[in-house]
Amino acid sequence: MLTATLRALRRNHAAKVAVGVIALVVLVGVFAPLIAPHDPNLQNLQLKLRPPFWMDGSEPGYLLGTDKLGRDVLSRVMYGTRVSLLVGLAATLLSGVVGAAVGVVSGYYRGWREQVFMRLADVQLAFPSILLALAIIAVLGPSLLFLILVLGLTGWVSYARVVRAEVLSLREREFVTAARAIGDTGPQIMVRHLLPNIVAPLATIGTLQVAAMIVAEASLSYLGLGVPPSVPTWGSMLADGQLYLRGAWWIAVFSGAAIMMTTLAINVTGDLLRDVADPKAYHR
Amino acid sequence: MIGFIVKRVGHTLLVLFCVATVAFFIVRLAGDPVQQMLPPEATIEQERALRASLGFDRPLLDQYVSYMTGLLGLDFGQSVFFHRPAFEVIMERLPLTIDLAVAAMAFTLIVSIPAGIVAAVRRGSATDTSVMASVLVGQSTPAFWVGILLILIFAVNLQWLPASGTGSPAHLVLPAITLGLYSAAMIARLLRSSLIDVLGEDYIRTARAKGLSGFKAVTAHGLRNASLPVVTVVGLEVGSLLGGAILTEQVFSWPGIGRLTVEAITYRDYPLMQATVLFLAAVFVIVNLVVDLSYALLDPRVRLS
Secondary structure, three states: OHHHHHHHHHHOHHHHHHHHHHHHHHHHHHHHHHHOOOOOOOOOHHHOOOOOOOOOOOOOOOOOOEOOOOOEHHHHHHHHHHHHHHHHHHHHHHHHHHHHHHHHHHHHHOHHHHHHHHHHHHHHHHOOOOHHHHHHHHHHOOOHHHHHHHHHHHOOHHHHHHHHHHHHHHOOOHHHHHHHHOOOOHHHHHHHHHHHHHHHHHHHHHHHHHHHHHHHHHHHHHOOOOOOOOOOOHHHHHHHHHHOOOOOHHHHHHHHHHHHHHHHHHHHHHHHHHHHHOHHHHOO | OHHHHHHHHHHHHHHHHHHHHHHHHHHOOOOOOHHHHOOOOOOHHHHHHHHHHHOOOOOHHHHHHHHHHHHHOOOOOEEOOOOEEHHHHHHHHHHHHHHHHHHHHHHHHHHHHHHHHHHHHOOOOHHHHHHHHHHHHHHHOOHHHHHHHHHHHHHHHOOOOOOOOOOOHHHHHHHHHHHHHHHHHHHHHHHHHHHHHHHOOHHHHHHHHOOOOHHHHHHHHHHHHHHHHHHHHHHHHHHHHHHOHHHHHHHOOOOOHHHHHHHHHHOOOHHHHHHHHHHHHHHHHHHHHHHHHHHHHHOHHHHHO
16 A cells, blocks of 8 residues: 555655645644744734735734734744644544444444444434534533544544445455454454455545544634634634735635645545555546 | 335434434533523523523423424424524524525536536546646635635625625625535536446447437437436535535625524524524435435336345
């Protein structure tokens, strides 16, 4: 999988750029406190709503301008990276673990477990995308931990369905029969023999889901239901920026551009992984 | 066929029951919601009065049973903020959300069908590449960011269209594009890959061999066969457009059900929030049922499997 991915990457220029963008976003997120020119929450009302550096009236040292409270937009975008990446990765990991476990168990044991889990999946899918997360956060209140838990626990269905389908065919294969013949128990077969065989589809869905989670986090933050207001996020900057769209477009435009650039790069990379995992889909 | 319908309807009823249960418990996740609904300076008496009027002082099972029996008669509870039945408030806002969903679906189809066909027929060309690149951008761009950009360009700078509110068809243009963009990208991609599969079939080669022009072969033979998966997804998208309008309605201050949900959250009107969440999920489930049944009607393979 890894060598095939690297080979595909060499041929695909868009994916090269995408991987570069992802690396940049991760570096900015990790080193934000070191490279951000200002404290993202430092207010200076004398410098409020200053435009980016190439426009008249800009303030030196504030490359992307300032917001309504005189906070540096560039620093806030840089710090916003941290929440997006943290929520995106943690929620994806959580939903991947839950989804893979549910999928393997339903596919391997079938019977009542499969029935129960698949009905649960139907109920989960009945709620349009972020509606469930929105309602739960509204009741529990804004918190980074709740946000990760809610997004993670509502995102498991896509993994569970794919993993179950894979396991349904894997469980009939000879190596599983052989493992059973030498006395391996159900849990041993699932962990040692089935899980390693579904890493590729898991990696593909996971990559695409990081982007979806980042958008979900931004959406909730935009609605004021993400993390506490003191933490700079791309979604809350967009919401603030929309109020000043007429005079100060840069607040909304730069935070939104950060979201789009990140999700686009992740989706391009995810598509590449899918093409490698499923060569038939490559030519579509 | 009858067996299939009975099974599918029964399954939907079960899901609806679970959805109603989930909506009931979400509101009670943090314990008693009454405290959060009142301002901090409220007295104990006011708190007690609100709790009694909403029934939160009764045992949980009791509340659940009367909530469920109420739902059978379309009683979605009382909105605290509007002082009216929640169902009434929802029905008032529903037409606006339907307008928006219909306009968004129209935009989706107008854009995605030609784009999908051209990309499939001219596969590998520069046109195909640019369609696929647009698809990727469309699928990666969050709706609210598209909406804000559209407002910035067409409302603030060019001043061609209103930035928010309702009242005229012009008010509908930007929200419809915003809401429909993701579906347009998805359907264009699906139609393209579905059409590419079909164009490789023998009957297309036969059609070409007997002298049909490329265009005729694609529209008369290819499109019809490629459209089945697309029709399903279009149907499902109607459901998610109705439900997915929360962000779009918020961006454009469009007073439909999505915005009503956000209002309910802002006013801490939990009974209303419970009602809108349940309503949106129920609409989604029922649309899915209708799509499934009509698909089975069109394609006998579905009901046999």
